[in-house]
Amino acid sequence: DIQMTQSPSSLSASVGDRVTITCRATQSIATNLNWYQHKPGQPPTVLIYAASIVQSGVPSRFSASASGTEFSLTISSLQPEDFATYYCHQTFGFPFTFGQGTRLEIK
């Protein structure tokens, strides 16, 4: 199975901060990498698909990039509604796998 190592596992930040979350795959997954946001009491929602394509309706402060087997999600200026858990998800190799999640908390 392709393992996705996501870091950090938790992150404390303030409104207005710029934060980056990283996922590293144990082998090449091309650009088959998605990022989801999960808030308590709500379904997870897709933010980014195909490594860097921002899903329609997602604020422009969210961006993502890829370099080899390392993938990054960046929030340029944290807003109160961004405090949530974020997951990466590879859809290159079966079984598809997820990162462990990053819990983004308010400092």
Place this chain on the structure above:
Amino acid sequence: QVQLQESGPGLVKPSETLALTCTVSGGSVNKYYWTWIRQPPGKPMEWIGYIFYSGTTNYNPSLKSRITMSVDTSRNEVSLKLNSVTEADTAVYYCARDRSAWGSFLDPWGLGTQVTVSS
């Protein structure tokens, strides 16, 4: 707007069969892949597998011997059965829609349903 709602028993006894349903509203099950994901407490999400509306399936090898997925197009529902459950199957179970068998993304997801395996 398509919405998914998982339902099923919250408590299942060890060795029994877990049966969950994902009801699709605001859209049709046709033409899509329907994925099940679970998240045990304190662990990463685990991809259980998917079923295409036509019935084609792809299961996680770690669970393949115990899983059955089905689609009822007349009821607009997708179902998951997991037999011979143990406490390790305790998790929040989600269903989600996928647009293709490979290289796509899950959207939307259901809220998830908590399943506890305990005697």
